[in-house]
Amino acid sequence: MFRLFEKIIDPFPEEEPKQPPSSLYQFCRHHIRGMEWPLITMGILSAILAVIEVYMFGFMGDLIDWLSTETPSSLYQNHGSELFWFGVLLLVGLPILVFLHAAVLHLALLGNFPMQIRWMSHRYLLKQSMSFYQNDFAGRIATKVMQTSLAVRETVMKLLDVMVYVGVYAVSILVLVAQSDYRMMLPLLAWIVCYSLILYFFIPRLKRISTIQADARAEMTGRVVDSYTNIATVKLFSHSQREASYAKEGMNSFLQTVYTQMRYATGLSFGVDVINYLLIFALGFIGIWLWTGELITAGAIAVAVSLALRLNGMSQWIMWEMSALFENIGTVADGITTLSQPQDVVDAPDAKPLEVTRGKIEFEHMAFHYGKASGVIDDLSLNIKPGEKVGLVGRSGAGKSTLVNSLLRFHDLAGGRILIDGQDISKVQQESLRAQIGMVTQDTSLLHRSVRENILYGHPTATEQEMVQATLQAEADEFIQTLSDLEGRVGYDAKVGERGVKLSGGQRQRIAIARVLLKDAPILVLDEATSALDSEVEASIQKSLTQLMENKTVIAIAHRLSTIAAMDRLIVMDKGAIVEQGTHQELIEYGGIYAHLWAHQTGGYIGEE
DSSP: OHHHHHTSSOSSOOSOOOOOOSSHHHHHHHHTTTOHHHHHHHHHHHHHHHHHHHHHHHHHHHHHHHHHHOOHHHHHHHHHHHHHHHHHIIIIIHHHHHHHHHIIIIIIIITHHHHHHHHHHHHHHHTSOHHHHHTSOHHHHHHHHHHHHHHHHHHHHIIIIIHHHHHHHHHHHHHHHHHHOHHHHHHHHHHHHHHHHHHHHHHHHHHHHHHHHHHHHHHHHHHHHHHHHTHHHHHHTTOHHHHHHHHHHHHHHHHHHHHHHHHHHHHHHHHHHHHHHHHHHHHHHHHHHHHHTTSSOHHHHHHHHHHHHHHHHHHHHHHHHHHHHHHHHHHHHHHHHHHTOOOSSOOOTTOBOOOOSSOOEEEEEEEEOTTOSSOSEEEEEEEEOTTOEEEEEOOTTSSHHHHHHHHTTSSOOSEEEEEETTEEGGGBOHHHHHHTEEEEOSSOOOOSSBHHHHHHTTOTTOOHHHHHHHHHHTTOHHHHTTOBOTTSOBGGGSBOOGGGTTSOHHHHHHHHHHHHHHHOOSEEEEESTTTTSOHHHHHHHHHHHHHHHTTSEEEEEOSSGGGTTTSSEEEEEETTEEEEEEOHHHHHHHTSHHHHHHHTOBTTBOOOO
C-alpha cells in the first residue's frame, strides 16, 4: 500500500527541463506541474480534518450539557445514536482520514516533490555554459539547488495544507461559538484582527531578512567549499589562518542575519502570547457573564474556553509556520536568480546530430569578444584539412584556447562561423559535436569516482579488455595496480578523490589520455597534453600519442615547441590573429615570431618577452 502512494508522483520525469520563470508565483507553478491532484487532495483532507476537530469540541460541549441535564438511562435513550456515530467517527472515520492525509503528505509529496525539482534543476544547469560556472562557486550553485527545492516544497505545501486547515478551522470556530451567543464570537473576531496585524507587521520583515540570510548562507557555504576544493593551494602557501578568516567573514555575515531574524521572532512570539492570554480572559469573562444571566449553558463556556486554549497552542504553530513560509519564500526568491538564468549556449530548434565523415574544420571570419567591446578575436579565418595535424603557437593570451573553446562551442561566436565537414557547429546538437572531439587538457580534472569509471567516461560501453588496452597504451596500467583508497578498494576500483586530488599530475594526465584513447573521436585536441609528464614518461607514451593521432584531424597547443615541431603545419597566433603559418623548418627560415620563440626557449618553454 505504501508503494502505491510513493508512485503517485514520478520524481525523475523524462521530459526535457525548460528555463523556469523568474517570478515567484510562476516559478513555483512551474515546479508543481504533475503534482496538482496530490496537492489538491491534501488540501481537501486538511479541510475535512479541520471541520471534524472543531465539531469534536462542539460535541464535547453538548456532552457536558447532556451530563448535567440527563439521567444515565435518559442519556442513552435520548442521545444514544449521537454517541454511537461519534464513536464510529473516532474509531473508524478519523483513522482513515488521518492515514490518507499522512500518506499523501509523507509518501507522495515530501520526498518526491523536492527530488523532482532537484532532478529538473540539475539537468537544466548541466546545460548551462562554461561562463555560468566560471562566474560562481560550484558549492554555492549546489546549495541553491538543494535549498530551493526544499523551499519550493515548503512554500507550496504550507500555503495549501496549513492555510486551508487554518482558514477552515477559523471559520468553523466562529460558526460554532456564534451558535451559543453572538457575543461570545466578538473576542474571537478581535483576536483574529490583532493576530493578523501582528503577522502583517512581522512576517514581511522576516521574509526580507530570510532572503538576505539565504544568500549569506550560500556565500558562507561557497567560501568553505572553495577552501576544501583548493586545500592543496591553501597548504602550499601556509594560509590555513587566512582561509579561516575568509570563512569567518562569511559565517559572521550569516550570523548577523540570524541575530536580526531572532529579534523579529522574539517580538512576534511575545505579541502573539499577549493576545492569546487576553482571548482566554475575555472569553471566560463574557462566558461567565452570559451564564449568570442564563443566556448560555456551561457546555458552551467549556467549548469556548477549550477552543481558546486550543488556539493558544495553534497560534504558536501558525506563527512559526507563517514565519517558515516567508523564510522559504525568501529562499525561493534567492534561488530563482541562479536557477532561472537563461542558457547562453543552446541548440537550435531544428539542430541535428553532427556527422563527421572526413574531419575538415573551417573557421570563417570568426569573431569572439567574451562580452567585451573590443574583440579577443576579431576576424580569423583558418582551414584545416581532413587528417591534418596542426600545432597552435603563441604567448599566453594570444587566443589559442579561445579558438579551441569556440570549436567545442563552450561559447557562441560574436561573428562568423565554424564548420566541420561543411556543417555549421551552431546548427548541430552540442552533445553530438563534443562526442566527435577528443580533448586532453593541461589541467586535467577527474571525477570523484573509481579509476575505471573515469576511464570509461570516454566510452561507457567499452569492454574491460578495451579499457585495459587504453591504459596500457597510456602507460597508466602499472601505477593503477598500486592504487588503494580508505574503503579498501584497489586498482581500477579505487576512487581518485575530488578532481583526482589523490593522484599526481602525471598520473591524472595519463588517465586522461587513456580516456581519450578509449573515446577514439575523429577530431583530437591536445592542450598541453604532456605538460604534466616527466621527460621519461612523455617519451614512453609519445608513440601512443602518435598512434592516437593517426587518421584524425588534430589541433595541438603547446608551449614546449619541441612537442609540436613535427606537426604538418604550425599556426602562430598573436593578439587574436594568425600572423604566421607553415612547417617548423619554413617558420625557422622565415625568421619571424616563431623563430624568435624557438631561439629564446629555455628548458623547452616559451620565453615571456
